[in-house]
Amino acid sequence: MTDQRWAIDIDRDQIANAQIVAAPEPELPEGAIEVTIELYAMTANNVTYAVFGKPLGLFGNDQGYWDFFAERDTPGRLPVWGFATVSRSHHDGVPEGTRLYGYFPMASHAVLMPGRVGPHGFTDMTPRRTTLPVIYNQYQRIDALGDYRAQDHDYWPVFRPLFLTGWLIADLLEDESDYGAQQVLVASASSKTAIGLAYALGQRSARPRIVGLTSAGNAAYVGSLGLYDEVVTYDAIGAMDAGKTSAMVDMAGNPQVAASVHNHFGDALKASIVVGKSHWDSADDGTAMAGPARQMFFAPGRSEKRIGEWGPDQFRQKLEAAWLGFADLAPRLLGIEKRAGADAALAAYRETVEGKADAKTGLVITP
Incomplete structure (x- = not known):
């Protein structure tokens, strides 16, 4: 963590174009807090946020991921x-020194407007965020997290949000009786969301086979995880048993891989x-695909459905129990690489956008 104040601006149309900018200390409005960001993760999931940064209908309105931390017509x-600590506060319910887990900009600091403050945390009520999915606007006090353990600290930002997505996909599959499939094909099987999905599926007493689809370069690593019943490289899809009923979960959105499977x-x-x-630069070549129409999975929507059905306490308890089991495995699944400062943050972003990040490493930044 540094006393320097910076942020990374990204071209909304060309996400590979990014630069470090100075971020002077702003005047803090009444009811607001400023947090100093301690540590955050950089994963392929962040590239997905950038790809869907502009309004694409994902949220059911004219907003996209850029609207969380930037005004319209700005980079x-x-x-x-990641994690952050409240360094300035004009809100009596969220004093300085409060440590938080949640959604932050790729920067050294952020200003939030706490609302619905309770023992577990608060919801950011910054006007542009109030019509965005609430799951992204919730900030949790670290000391109130039922499944936080100090030994898991660095793995939380790397795995926790992506584990949630994988766990929710597994829940969808079970809810749909796996669509009648004998096997689930997980494309981009080395990704952290895929790893979370494979783990969650593996906890079921009755389940389909779990098949990881991956590149030749990642095949040995994916096999070493012990979470997949079988690992198949993309160039070997054509040798699979085409009569076995299957469901595909595509983590990377690569149209060529999807076409091969379909x-x-x-x-x-x-x-x-x-x-x-995450394969944002893989253009759809218009190849016709057999089989079912592709359907988009949106984790916030699934979360809201289950919270509505189970209630927030039961949802939290189920997730916490699942996470703690997975967190015990996390150090075996990958190592943590820490980088510090703005230059390292920008380099890590560029590596991830270019697809050069090491699947065997969890990349975390200390601003």
């Missing part, structure tokens, strides 16, 4: 998951779920 500020399995593919778009 984008990329959302990241056209190989055809009517035996019972569902095709798209989760992310």
Whole structure:
């Protein structure tokens, strides 16, 4: 953590174009707090946030991920998951020194407007955020997290939000009786969301086979995780049993991989779920695809559905129990690489956008 104040501005149309900018200390409005960001993770999921930064209908309105931390007609500020400490406060319910977990900009500091303050945390009520999915606007006090353990600290921003997504996908599959599939094909099996999904599926007493689809370069690593029943490289999809009923969960949104699976399995593919778009530069070449229509999975929507059905306390308890089991495995699944400062943050972003990040490493930034 540094006393320097900075942020990274990103071109909303060309996400590879990014630069460090100075971020002078702003005047703090009444009821607001400023946090100093301690640590955040940089993963392929952040690239998905950038790809869906502009309004694309994902939130059911004219907003996108750029609207969390930047006003319209200004450069984008990329959302990241991490930890922060309240360094200035004009809100009696959130004093200085409060440590938080949540959604922050890729920067050294952030200003938030706490509302609905309670023992577990608060919701940011910054006007532009009030019509965005509430799950992104909630900030949790670290000392009130039922499943936070100090030994997991560095793994939280790397895995926790993506584990939640994987856990919710597994919940959807179970709710839909796996769409009648004998096997679930997990594309981009080395991704952290895929790892969370594979773990969650593996906890079921009755489940389909879990097949990881990955690049040749990542095949050995994916196999070493011990979470997949089988690992298949992308160039070997054509050798799979095309008659086995399957469901695909596509973590990267690569149209070439999707076409290979769809056209190989055809009517035996019972569902095709798209989760992310980390392969942002893989253009859709217009190739016709057999099988089912692709459906987008939106984790906030699934969370809101289950919170409505189970209630927030039961939802939290189920998630906490699942996370604690997974967190015990996390150090075996990957190592943590820490980088410090603005230059390192920008370099890490560029590496991730260019697809050069090491799947075996959890990359965390200390601003």
